[in-house]
Amino acid sequence: MLINNGFNEDKIQSPLRYIWSIFKSKSIAVVAMWLVILLIFAAIFAPHFVPHSPLAQNSDKMLLPPYWVDGGDIDHILGTDDLGRDTLSRVFHGLQFTFGGAILITFIVAIIGMVIGASAALTKGIKASILHHLLDALLAIPSLLLALILITIFGPSYYNCLIAISLSLLPQFIRASYLAIEQELGKQYIIALQLDGATNLRLFRYGILPNILEPTITVINRLFTMAIIEIATLGFLGFGAQLPQTELGSLIASSMELIYLSPWLVIFPGLAIFLVIVIVNVFAEGLRHAVIEGEE
Amino acid sequence: MQPLLNVVNLFKSFKQVSGLFTSRDRIAFGPVNFTLEKAQTLAVVGESGSGKSALVRTIAGLLKANSGDIYIKGKNISSLSSQERCLSVRMIFQDPSSSLNPKMTVGKILNAPLELNTDLNAEQRHQQILDTLKLVGLLPDYLAFFPNMLSSVQKHQVAIARAMILNPDIIIADEILAMLDISLRFKIINLLLKIQKEKEISYIFVAHNMHLVRHMSDHIIVLHHGKIIEKGTTEKICHSPQHEQTKYLLVSHQPDYRK
Numbered sequence: 039m040l041i042n043n044g045f046n047e048d049k050i051q052s053p054l055r056y057i058w059s060i061f062k063s064k065s066i067a068v069v070a071m072w073l074v075i076l077l078i079f080a081a082i083f084a085p086h087f088v089p090h091s092p093l094a095q096n097s098d099k100m101l102l103p104p105y106w107v108d109g110g111d112i113d114h115i116l117g118t119d120d121l122g123r124d125t126l127s128r129v130f131h132g133l134q135f136t137f138g139g140a141i142l143i144t145f146i147v148a149i150i151g152m153v154i155g156a157s158a159a160l161t162k163g164i165k166a167s168i169l170h171h172l173l174d175a176l177l178a179i180p181s182l183l184l185a186l187i188l189i190t191i192f193g194p195s196y197y198n199c200l201i202a203i204s205l206s207l208l209p210q211f212i213r214a215s216y217l218a219i220e221q222e223l224g225k226q227y228i229i230a231l232q233l234d235g236a237t238n239l240r241l242f243r244y245g246i247l248p249n250i251l252e253p254t255i256t257v258i259n260r261l262f263t264m265a266i267i268e269i270a271t272l273g274f275l276g277f278g279a280q281l282p283q284t285e286l287g288s289l290i291a292s293s294m295e296l297i298y299l300s301p302w303l304v305i306f307p308g309l310a311i312f313l314v315i316v317i318v319n320v321f322a323e324g325l326r327h328a329v330i331e332g333e334e
Numbered sequence: 335m336q337p338l339l340n341v342v343n344l345f346k347s348f349k350q351v352s353g354l355f356t357s358r359d360r361i362a363f364g365p366v367n368f369t370l371e372k373a374q375t376l377a378v379v380g381e382s383g384s385g386k387s388a389l390v391r392t393i394a395g396l397l398k399a400n401s402g403d404i405y406i407k408g409k410n411i412s413s414l415s416s417q418e419r420c421l422s423v424r425m426i427f428q429d430p431s432s433s434l435n436p437k438m439t440v441g442k443i444l445n446a447p448l449e450l451n452t453d454l455n456a457e458q459r460h461q462q463i464l465d466t467l468k469l470v471g472l473l474p475d476y477l478a479f480f481p482n483m484l485s486s487v488q489k490h491q492v493a494i495a496r497a498m499i500l501n502p503d504i505i506i507a508d509e510i511l512a513m514l515d516i517s518l519r520f521k522i523i524n525l526l527l528k529i530q531k532e533k534e535i536s537y538i539f540v541a542h543n544m545h546l547v548r549h550m551s552d553h554i555i556v557l558h559h560g561k562i563i564e565k566g567t568t569e570k571i572c573h574s575p576q577h578e579q580t581k582y583l584l585v586s587h588q589p590d591y592r593k
Contacts, residue, residue, distance in 0.1 A: 050439075050478050050479060050480070050483075053436075053437050053480070225432060226427045226428075226429065226432045226433035227432065227433050227434055227435040227436075229396065229427075229433075230425075230427060230433050230496070231435070231446065233394065233395065233396065233420070233424075233425060234420060234446055234447040234450050234451065235416040235417060235420055235450045235451055236446065236450055240450075244435070244438065244442075244446070245435060248435075248437035248438075249435070249436070249437055333436070
């Protein structure tokens, strides 16, 4: 054996490990990754650590500003709304609905879309035409409009809004994964694998999937961003989460008439949406760059 | 004695869209007839666009012929299962840096055809892989390497190993030497010739360079616009070319490295 194991640097890393080692060197992306993990934990365990119930009203402390402004109360760090409900608790619960919902949508749409896109790309004839040309027609309608149409059919509620957004984002994802796989199918190593008699499943698992990481990350990132914006938009318009549910978009909508009296009520949920999108995008972009560098 | 490979009236055309609803047939090649014997090398030459790549790809099973038959050891190729076909005809692609999956180790790349086409167990497969690596002159160390860690010659060696691993009767090489520089080209050629001597494999070679063809092949087919304009032994064609096109090919490939 000629491999020199005297130095750790000589170890041959698998592609995923190599990408991980590149990713680790990008400090901003690593910070974003930890923040994403933190956000996920915050969304899951929000009811357990927030100081107040998001629905607990307190008529003594109405419309308090954040504690660092004059007249603030340390008991309500981000202040309270017109019914004396704690903003911090409401924002964290809102995170659970908005961020958690977006992750759920991303997960489901990515799996279903990848399966449909792959089967459309790997089969030929009528099945492939139906799978991807039929869905192409849906691409002509903006996804938010599509979601609104679906909501009017289903009736406004938080779960219906998740279903509607999933269905409206699905055609885009199918299209993107179809294109990525189609492009990959022309490569010679795929043809060589096909000549070896590989089944479509094996072809997809070993030949295609490891080589479409970069477009997949890009499209999943876009999917997530659109999902979070659409959940918030539908909530804001009143088609998504209904009143006792503290979704970030509906939090903004319900505080709109108080915006001159207490602008904090609109700022904090808005800031939360903004931060979540920025953090996830920085993380995904770092990951994408690591994958690109790893492939060179 | 029947020939190893017998191609009878093989014909292929592509559909070419010419108008909104009309399409024309553009002839890729054919009808062509030729045979190939065991442990012989057949070279397919011709100018670009003469249908030589389409011809060998049809024999390899990448394209479907419109009409005509291919017989391997007397059996029609359409009656063979894909496994039997893999075990008798293998192809080496033009550019190994794009025909080896960048996300798989050399070991996995070589394992795939064995796993799919034979019923050897893991240990026998590993032994077969080691034997094949030795045949193409690579150390077992390379099994853990990824293709992008190899030099271009080593990639070629891996590609040859992948074609050789099932011990096929015929190996099709589609312009594999075009990308290499002179000295490495000869290394690969000598490797292929050594393997041929050892394993009695037949090659079908697509090439541009007439001098290499002369060195390697026993028979030559000259294609022009999809038709065979000349075929015969290498000696005959190189010394007394009959057709205008063959003469052009011979003249245009003066070895520039001797200047």
